[in-house]
Amino acid sequence: MKLELIGITKRFGSLVANDSIDLVVEPGQVHSLLGENGAGKSTLMNVLYGLYDPTEGEIRVDDKPVTFRGPGDAMAAGIGMVHQHFMLVPVFTVAENVALGNEAVRGGGMLNLQETRTRIRRISDQYGFDVDPDAVVEDLPVGVQQRVEIIKALVRNAEVLILDEPTAVLTPKETDELLGIMAQLTADGKSIVFISHKLREVKAVSDVITVIRRGKVVGTADPSAPTTELASLMVGRSVSLTLDKKPATPGEVTFRVRDLTVQADNGQRVVDGLSFDVAEGEILAIAGVQGNGQTELTEAIMGLQDHVTGSITLGGNELVGRKVKDVIRAGVGFVPEDRSVEGLVGTFSVAENLILNRYDDAPFARGLSMSPSAVEKNADEKIAEFDVRTQSASAAAGTLSGGNQQKVVMAREFSRPLKLFIASQPTRGVDVGSIEFLHRRIVAERDGGTPVIIVSTELDEVLELADRIAVLYRGRLMGIVPGTVSRDVLGLMMAGMPADEALAQAHDVQGGNL
Amino acid sequence: MSTATTAPARGTGDATVRSWKNPIILSVVALFALLVFALGAPGNDVTFRLSEENDPIVLPSIVVSAQLIGWLAAIAMIALAVLAILHTRARRKVPTWVPAVFAILFLIAFLTWVVGSARTPNVALYGLLAGSVTLAVPLIFGSLSGVLCERSGVVNIAIEGQLLFGAFAAAVAASLSGSAFVGLLAAAVAGVLVSLVLAVFSIRYVVNQVIVGVVLNVLVSGLTGFLFSAVLSEDSERWNSPPRLPVIEIPLLADIPVIGPILFQQTIVGYLMYIAVAVIYVALYHSRWGLRTRAVGEHPKAADTLGVNVNRMRFVNVLLAGVVAGVGGSFFTLVAVSGFGRDMTAGQGYIALAALIFGRWNPIGAFFAALLFGFATNLSNVLSLLGTPVPDQFLRMLPYVVTVFAVAGLVGRSRAPGASGIPYIKG
Numbered sequence: 001m002k003l004e005l006i007g008i009t010k011r012f013g014s015l016v017a018n019d020s021i022d023l024v025v026e027p028g029q030v031h032s033l034l035g036e037n038g039a040g041k042s043t044l045m046n047v048l049y050g051l052y053d054p055t056e057g058e059i060r061v062d063d064k065p066v067t068f069r070g071p072g073d074a075m076a077a078g079i080g081m082v083h084q085h086f087m088l089v090p091v092f093t094v095a096e097n098v099a100l101g102n103e104a105v106r107g108g109g110m111l112n113l114q115e116t117r118t119r120i121r122r123i124s125d126q127y128g129f130d131v132d133p134d135a136v137v138e139d140l141p142v143g144v145q146q147r148v149e150i151i152k153a154l155v156r157n158a159e160v161l162i163l164d165e166p167t168a169v170l171t172p173k174e175t176d177e178l179l180g181i182m183a184q185l186t187a188d189g190k191s192i193v194f195i196s197h198k199l200r201e202v203k204a205v206s207d208v209i210t211v212i213r214r215g216k217v218v219g220t221a222d223p224s225a226p227t228t229e230l231a232s233l234m235v236g237r238s239v240s241l242t243l244d245k246k247p248a249t250p251g252e253v254t255f256r257v258r259d260l261t262v263q264a265d266n267g268q269r270v271v272d273g274l275s276f277d278v279a280e281g282e283i284l285a286i287a288g289v290q291g292n293g294q295t296e297l298t299e300a301i302m303g304l305q306d307h308v309t310g311s312i313t314l315g316g317n318e319l320v321g322r323k324v325k326d327v328i329r330a331g332v333g334f335v336p337e338d339r340s341v342e343g344l345v346g347t348f349s350v351a352e353n354l355i356l357n358r359y360d361d362a363p364f365a366r367g368l369s370m371s372p373s374a375v376e377k378n379a380d381e382k383i384a385e386f387d388v389r390t391q392s393a394s395a396a397a398g399t400l401s402g403g404n405q406q407k408v409v410m411a412r413e414f415s416r417p418l419k420l421f422i423a424s425q426p427t428r429g430v431d432v433g434s435i436e437f438l439h440r441r442i443v444a445e446r447d448g449g450t451p452v453i454i455v456s457t458e459l460d461e462v463l464e465l466a467d468r469i470a471v472l473y474r475g476r477l478m479g480i481v482p483g484t485v486s487r488d489v490l491g492l493m494m495a496g497m498p499a500d501e502a503l504a505q506a507h508d509v510q511g512g513n514l
Numbered sequence: 515m516s517t518a519t520t521a522p523a524r525g526t527g528d529a530t531v532r533s534w535k536n537p538i539i540l541s542v543v544a545l546f547a548l549l550v551f552a553l554g555a556p557g558n559d560v561t562f563r564l565s566e567e568n569d570p571i572v573l574p575s576i577v578v579s580a581q582l583i584g585w586l587a588a589i590a591m592i593a594l595a596v597l598a599i600l601h602t603r604a605r606r607k608v609p610t611w612v613p614a615v616f617a618i619l620f621l622i623a624f625l626t627w628v629v630g631s632a633r634t635p636n637v638a639l640y641g642l643l644a645g646s647v648t649l650a651v652p653l654i655f656g657s658l659s660g661v662l663c664e665r666s667g668v669v670n671i672a673i674e675g676q677l678l679f680g681a682f683a684a685a686v687a688a689s690l691s692g693s694a695f696v697g698l699l700a701a702a703v704a705g706v707l708v709s710l711v712l713a714v715f716s717i718r719y720v721v722n723q724v725i726v727g728v729v730l731n732v733l734v735s736g737l738t739g740f741l742f743s744a745v746l747s748e749d750s751e752r753w754n755s756p757p758r759l760p761v762i763e764i765p766l767l768a769d770i771p772v773i774g775p776i777l778f779q780q781t782i783v784g785y786l787m788y789i790a791v792a793v794i795y796v797a798l799y800h801s802r803w804g805l806r807t808r809a810v811g812e813h814p815k816a817a818d819t820l821g822v823n824v825n826r827m828r829f830v831n832v833l834l835a836g837v838v839a840g841v842g843g844s845f846f847t848l849v850a851v852s853g854f855g856r857d858m859t860a861g862q863g864y865i866a867l868a869a870l871i872f873g874r875w876n877p878i879g880a881f882f883a884a885l886l887f888g889f890a891t892n893l894s895n896v897l898s899l900l901g902t903p904v905p906d907q908f909l910r911m912l913p914y915v916v917t918v919f920a921v922a923g924l925v926g927r928s929r930a931p932g933a934s935g936i937p938y939i940k941g
Contacts, residue, residue: 051819051940072821087816089809090932100809101820103802110801152820 001027001062001078001159001191003048008057010043017043019215020057025160025191030182032194032202034221034234035212037402037429041195042084044212045162048193049081050074072101080153081162086145090138095120097137098152116155123154127184142291143174150181161185162193167201171289172459172491179205197234198460199227235432243436245443248467251280255420255451260310260320262296262475270296272475274310278420278451283442285466285483286455289494293475294455295337298424302334303327314420328357331419335409335426337455339402343409346398350390351379353397354412382411387437403434410438414445421445424455439465459487471499478502537602540595540616548588551623555584560629561636570769576639580630587623591616625893633901642889642896644775650888651787651849652677652859655842656866657873657880658790659705662835664875665798666828667811669935671727672712673839674863675734679704680843682738685854686746688756694848697756698782698841701848705840706833708734713832717825720937731863739856746854759783759848781849783841790838795877807831811931814938824938839863868917875931890916 479499
């Protein structure tokens, strides 16, 4: 099936999310859409999938114009979509999820799940998916959930499959498996629209690359084009993808974690017996696929978790069992992973957000009253220092772009002398320009002699910043390796292999891994 | 949601997460039973009658010693409490049958004690059970209405209003037409009217569902109260003297002792109740409509991306819920008593809501939960007739105490539909 988008424009009020975009997807091709977060990739795909009406433009399937009033029409035309956040009902079984909206029924509208199960098994066997139709979706690993999403599209006879940031939640091994599945699908004559901002993956799988920036197509590229060329096309100016940082000069070890265990309310050990040290003036990156205990680890340090056993000491003082405020007072700066929920109060002004950790200290507070002039003066300084793009200091923080919100959080945390700095996903959803800036600030903090912990699921970021890398898998430490280690080793460790085995195996196999 | 990746629990053996809630509650209740039901047992025998003397099949009455039952039950309950403590100490899960058996023992001991202490220690068990079912009828309809709404993602606080308006409409329509069946139909229409307002405001205009529900209850109460005093009381002969629905006995089956009167000696509203429970249960879990309803209530966006019209699904379900609750409301004026009274539903809609949660958003669960509440109400009625040592007011508190304990999650945590109460806005 040939799919064409001609002059697609989508406006939300005065915002132009897509500006007359043309795109042709040929059968049997992997067509990548490359662009930064907020460039308009997802909007375009939602238009294609019938979730949004295009303001202008036309969609053609096999040269015939079509209009999609909803996802049902798009599916009927042979378009399937795997969303970045899976569209699966967590309490349903695989069969129920696949059946939904496309139910096989007996008389009287009664479900015929047996029929659906048979179809799932057939597809599962054909592509080697290994999916049990009766498993409950919320119990399945993310990689399998993704395959359920693909099955949902295939059951509906999709000829074009849209994959929206499909590798964001996968381990390197699962990513390899997904790429294998994609190859099988294109071999069967199906086409794939692959949406990503990860240059390496895009280069590896694509037949054609279309680059989108600020809602416009800025060019097409050949997969063999050099990474820097793709990056500058995506960002709109030349970017240095490598950070110039001096080798670390670790000082005294001031932060120690010993036998740290965190349990969820159901008793599951989400962090399991961790021990590690961080020295002054070094960056320890904590790598791992999302949901392997990173969140709980940082929250345990901050005093945000119940059921914590073991010991966390900073400069000899125990932090376990202390209140959050005490931990902050002890000199810990924290950038949480979800800035819009935990990092900022969206409806508060930028100025107010900049003093959330010091609102009751001088010079911002005097007795029971606050000093607005001091708050304002502080805001003006920080906005200038961190180049926060905002209309004014009194604008609501929620109205800022992701990158600028993150600068506000970072500016607040760096606004006082720190004994430990922790940042979770410091550049998630942040534009490339701001990433450079934020990374430099983090390295500057390290060079100033602060122990730094960075939690990131992006291998690029981990390798960029880390002096040492700790890999978490199911709450356990797979080992700590030097920051210069290869991606293959990290990939193996992220899939649950201890460091020494991973190092040995990666040495043996010089693989064509991503 | 879908990105939860952490593997299934490895060892649930853990140092810090251990719930002592269950063992502590069981121990306290067991000690209470020992003090009151065993040590404080009356010295006489207790008679439970299973059938009337002129029934076609006469079963012998059960006569037991209050002291014997009190002691046996108390000892068994203490044993269960100890078992729960041992399990918790060994970091194992307390088996689910333990609290269930415990509750049944408590019920038997309490019943024996309270009847034994009455002036006439003799109770008709069959009447007690049949009366419970009768009292539970509007509760069951109400909680089924809640099931339909909440499973599709709309919180229905307006059950009370639906019941009350149904009762009012049934009384007026039946009085004017002289036919109870017209009243039944009018009750369904009245329930739908209340639902329509709920649906339009909460789905179309995205107003907070709880607030709309509460406002509707107050509105219906005020409206029916006004019409009652302004119109119905003026000429109650014309407006407020509905004929009652006849009791339909199914031959032979109705003669089975104890369960005969419960299952086969009902008005049409009673039979409709059984049919509604069964139909809604089967449809919810085994039909296309049910799959879509549950999907829309759990993860509306997923349903939307598969071409299911979320808000239409919700709208239809809320209207259906109105039919169910409206019919339930007709029970008050066409079955229980003949005629409408101001605020005669008296908070039953809220108890129905509790039954819904107690029954874990499942039609059959809600049915049994509502039966329990009906039993508590009926027990307090029967006991005040028998002349118990417990003050009447305490007995009348019984259903509400049961409700509080039930909703507080004493019987395991219940999990609400994921998107219940959250309006769906596209995009």
